[in-house]
Amino acid sequence: ILGIMKAGGAYVPMDPKYPDDRIEYMISNSEVSVLITQEHLLNKSDAVANGVHRVCLDRDWPVIQGYSAANPNLDISSRNRAYMIYTSGSTGLPKGAIIRHDGALNHIEAECEVLAFAGAFSFLQTAPSSSDISVWQFVGPVTRGGKVVVLDDVTHSEKLFRLVKENKIDVVELVPVALQLLMEFVRQLPPAERALPSLRWMMATGEAVSTELVNDWLALYPHIPVVNAYGPTEAADDVIQCAISAPLPPAQKTVPIGKPLANLKVYIVDELLRLVPAGVAGEICIGGIGVGEGYWRNPEKTAQSFVADPFTTGTGALMYRTGDLGRWLRDGSVEYLDRVDNQVKVRGFRIELGEVEAALSSLPGVRENVVIVRDDMPGGAALAAYVVPGHEPGTDPELDPQRLRGQLRESLPDFMVPAAITVMEALPLTPAGKIDRKSLPRPAVIQSGCGDYVAPRTDTESTLVDIWESLMPVQRVSVTDNFFELGGHSLLGVRIMSKVNQAFGTQLQVAALLSTQTIAKLALLIDASEEQAMGLVVPIAVSEHPPIFMIHPVGGDVLCYADLARALSDQFSVYGIRAKGLDGSCAPAQSMDEIARLYADSILQVQAQGPYQLLGQSLGGILAQAVAAQLERMGHRVENIVMLDTFSPQHLRAGGASTAEILSRALGVNSGALAPQSGASENNGNSEVYIESIYRLGVQAGVLPAEMAMDQFMALYRVAVQNHTIASHYDVEKLNANVHHFTAADNITGIRSGSSWGQQMPQLQSIDVPGGHETMMQGEHAKPLAEQILNRLQNHNNNKV
Numbered sequence: 139i140l141g142i143m144k145a146g147g148a149y150v151p152m153d154p155k156y157p158d159d160r161i162e163y164m165i166s167n168s169e170v171s172v173l174i175t176q177e178h179l180l181n182k183s184d185a186v187a188n189g190v191h192r193v194c195l196d197r198d199w200p201v202i203q204g205y206s207a208a209n210p211n212l213d214i215s216s217r218n219r220a221y222m223i224y225t226s227g228s229t230g231l232p233k234g235a236i237i238r239h240d241g242a243l244n245h246i247e248a249e250c251e252v253l254a255f256a257g258a259f260s261f262l263q264t265a266p267s268s269s270d271i272s273v274w275q276f277v278g279p280v281t282r283g284g285k286v287v288v289l290d291d292v293t294h295s296e297k298l299f300r301l302v303k304e305n306k307i308d309v310v311e312l313v314p315v316a317l318q319l320l321m322e323f324v325r326q327l328p329p330a331e332r333a334l335p336s337l338r339w340m341m342a343t344g345e346a347v348s349t350e351l352v353n354d355w356l357a358l359y360p361h362i363p364v365v366n367a368y369g370p371t372e373a374a375d376d377v378i379q380c381a382i383s384a385p386l387p388p389a390q391k392t393v394p395i396g397k398p399l400a401n402l403k404v405y406i407v408d409e410l411l412r413l414v415p416a417g418v419a420g421e422i423c424i425g426g427i428g429v430g431e432g433y434w435r436n437p438e439k440t441a442q443s444f445v446a447d448p449f450t451t452g453t454g455a456l457m458y459r460t461g462d463l464g465r466w467l468r469d470g471s472v473e474y475l476d477r478v479d480n481q482v483k484v485r486g487f488r489i490e491l492g493e494v495e496a497a498l499s500s501l502p503g504v505r506e507n508v509v510i511v512r513d514d515m516p517g518g519a520a521l522a523a524y525v526v527p528g529h530e531p532g533t534d535p536e537l538d539p540q541r542l543r544g545q546l547r548e549s550l551p552d553f554m555v556p557a558a559i560t561v562m563e564a565l566p567l568t569p570a571g572k573i574d575r576k577s578l579p580r581p582a583v584i585q586s587g588c589g590d591y592v593a594p595r596t597d598t599e600s601t602l603v604d605i606w607e608s609l610m611p612v613q614r615v616s617v618t619d620n621f622f623e624l625g626g627h628s629l630l631g632v633r634i635m636s637k638v639n640q641a642f643g644t645q646l647q648v649a650a651l652l653s654t655q656t657i658a659k660l661a662l663l664i665d666a667s668e669e670q671a672m673g674l675v676v677p678i679a680v681s682e683h684p685p686i687f688m689i690h691p692v693g694g695d696v697l698c699y700a701d702l703a704r705a706l707s708d709q710f711s712v713y714g715i716r717a718k719g720l721d722g723s724c725a726p727a728q729s730m731d732e733i734a735r736l737y738a739d740s741i742l743q744v745q746a747q748g749p750y751q752l753l754g755q756s757l758g759g760i761l762a763q764a765v766a767a768q769l770e771r772m773g774h775r776v777e778n779i780v781m782l783d784t785f786s787p788q789h790l791r792a793g794g795a796s797t798a799e800i801l802s803r804a805l806g807v808n809s810g811a812l813a814p815q816s817g818a819s820e821n822n823g824n825s826e827v828y829i830e831s832i833y834r835l836g837v838q839a840g841v842l843p844a845e846m847a848m849d850q851f852m853a854l855y856r857v858a859v860q861n862h863t864i865a866s867h868y869d870v871e872k873l874n875a876n877v878h879h880f881t882a883a884d885n886i887t888g889i890r891s892g893s894s895w896g897q898q899m900p901q902l903q904s905i906d907v908p909g910g911h912e913t914m915m916q917g918e919h920a921k922p923l924a925e926q927i928l929n930r931l932q933n934h935n936n937n938k939v
Contacts, residue, residue: 139267140280142174146212148219148236152370153268154179155569160232162186164224168234222434223270225371227881234434237270241428246278248399249376253339253365258284259308260336262301264292264316266569269369271343275311284308291315292571295323299334306336311367313344313571314351318505321354326695334359343367343376344572346474346492346498347393353385361638368395368474372443373459374428378472391496394471395464403427404472405449405457406464413449416466419475425450425459432456478937494521494546494554501545503527503537506565508573509556514580520557526565526577535822537561544623550917555656591616598642605637606657619659622700626651631697632846638664647721649676652697663858674740676714679707686710686751687741689765692800692865693757694720702915705924710751713744715765717861722853726860730868733761734768741765742774749777751931752875755915759784759879760865767871776875779930782923783882783911789894790866800862829855870898878924878930879904884912905930 142149152161152170165173165186173183173190183190195202220239224232248254261279263286265271271843276286287305289298292312298320302310312320317340324332333549340355368691369377380396398404403425406414414420425447432440447457463475475494491509498507506526515522527537530750539559546555548675558581566577591614592601599617606615612624621631631648639646642664653676654660676696678688686706688699696714715737719726727733741750750769756764759781766776833851881892883906892904907926909919 139276144222144380145210146214146218148221150224151267151272152224153266153569153635154182156268158182158185163231164234165190168222195246208623214239216243218429220851221273223268223371233436233439235372236434237371237374238430241430241811242273242277244401244427245374245376245399246274247279248401249274249278250282251400252381253309254381255308258282260285260287260305262298262310263288263308264298264310264312265571270375273314293319293567295320299323302334302337309339309341310337311341311343314342314347314669315345315506315565315567315573316571317342317347317355318351321358324358324446327419332358332416334362337362339363339365339381341365341367349386349388349390349393350499352382352393353388356382356385360839366393366395366804368439368472369428370424370458370460372430373402373424374430377424377428378404380471392473392475394467395474396471398426402428403449406466406472411445411448414465416468419463419465420461421478422460422464422474427453429456429458434819489521489554491521494523494550494556497546497550498523498525498542501542504542508565508575510575510578512558512580516555521554522560522578522581523556524560524562524565526562547623547917554917564915589619592618592658594657594706596661596665598664599657601641602638602661605634605641609633609637615657617661619656621651621655632850636846645721645723647695647716647846648697649695649716653677674716674718674736675744676716677713678703678714681707681711683707683709683711684751685713685743685745686753687713687715687752689715689737689752689758690717691754691756692858692861693854694726694861698912698915701917701920702924705920706927709928715740715861717857720853720857722849726857727864728860730764730864733864734764736931737761737765738768738772741769751778751780753775753780753782753927754784755782756784756911757790757861757865758782760787760868761861763870763873763877764868766873766875770874776873779873779875779877780927780930781877783880783891783914785891786894786898787868787870788898790862800858801932849854877902878927880907880914880926881905882911883907884910884913
């Protein structure tokens, strides 16, 4: 490689471990004129040998020795190309990223400055030449008259440790997986044999490093700092880095990647390439001398990723869009968050896979993990997690997949808990030592149920077991397994109840799953034909405690309250109030008066005497006020009304929500998921065409189950639109009840619901709680919200409106 550079050429590394078709593509695509290889590897280039001069270093060395070793007199500038490294492409074909001499040399000089390598130093080369990391590893020491020691297998921890010790290595650079393996080897040694007296730096690169990994290293070697390095191939490797010499707080979720190296610029921008303030997440972009020329023979991808630098004066300056999410911290360093394309949508929810991986990493016994979306799961696309234990699989009860899912439910919303968790001895790796997500196996046995298995005892239970197992990511369902603990959610509930109704000729709604939650109880409901008796009231968690009534939001159903109901069940007997007309058997309520009378009468059938406790999320909070006013007019006492991220009627009127937005809220998904494209307008006089277009789009996007019939969707549409219309025109009444409001602090709109009540309820004080508009009641947020609600209710005399 040094010879190629000395001769004025640029090199293109190709790992012989690559598949033959990939090597053939790289040779053909790069249009190289000379291929330097070894004799036993010649067959890998036979298919594309025409026009390529092949030199075998082993076979041809006697001839090569006869040539002059003098420096050629060449006109080479810093703008000449130094190398081209192929990176993975989204189309399946790799992209060749071109780096110039100035960018490559700047990286080396900046590293030597930051790591205080003024003179000769020794580096253990752990990266293959096909990786950009290798450039710094083997060229860096040479520029200082130092030594490079090559390691052929980064996962061979014993050999790695021995080479570092024997060769008095100054710096080692490892991907996180290899660093973890090295520490596991070191822990097996007697303490007296663990010392690495020459090692000055341990660099972690290639993938995000965890807080736990950094702290584990510093526990073993407190005097050898960890350098967390970040940088893409397209910008000459490391651009930002941070030296960590003291343990990080265990609660800290991420490790800062630090500050830019010399002559490099880092910007964090929004989707319109506007700079965002500190603390706000955005895409990490890079400017300065390290930015390469672009992708070889790929103008489309180059134009997407290499754009004119809008923050630099002068012509020709490029900015590279990394596709990584990050944010500025107060100290001027950068925190890496995730890949932009690691934001996935499952069931209409936007999910950061890195957040799920971080939650898994925090569980005892989990050494490594990766989370992906699989489209080949029962019930459709779902999250699948792969974990590696700290010791042999199967010996640690903490790594039982079902137990892990239960632990994740304590910190994540249901929609972020992987449907399948597979325990593996090791994660598959690419030749560069990164996790090979494409090689992760399909979960063969996804999971068993939540507790002791109870077989079906009746024909009804047997049929229900068959239905659940066909749609849920579960190998064997017990009739006592809880639907929600198995990963059940509203869309899956629609699919299950659709098949249940087909099998038994019933007209049960999804709310039946909320009131029964197990096959055993659902079978009793079916056999007793009690669905008609359910009416609008859904018993969610009935006990001897006083009741609390949770009134539906805009969509009319109460499945969204499942987690919060569980969190409040120690203090309340929880009931839900569903909307009239949701089953399509009758029209929705036509006025707020009708809603108030219906719901008040339904509540009185459950609890004849007050005081009453009412709760409503979003639009449900407005309905709760109307029901409270009706109960008070009837002479009953309503003690408390709890509104969860409820906007005022005035705000709803001013907002002018479209039908697509209303239906999106009803389904708890991003509004963009159901926004029809041009050609289907709700104002073109043909509302049925518009609704049908939303329905088809919802099914295609996976936010509506294919089993949902059009008439079911139309019933949901009528209820949701009617609810929104009625609530937005409600005139807030003066109440004797105490009103408590909670604002979702992470609402993606940025609009605070508590602030919208200023004119109608000026004395209302709202409490911020973590989570978004829907997620504030789910997963990890449900319990803290329940605690806040209980605290407010206990002190309601100080918060009377």
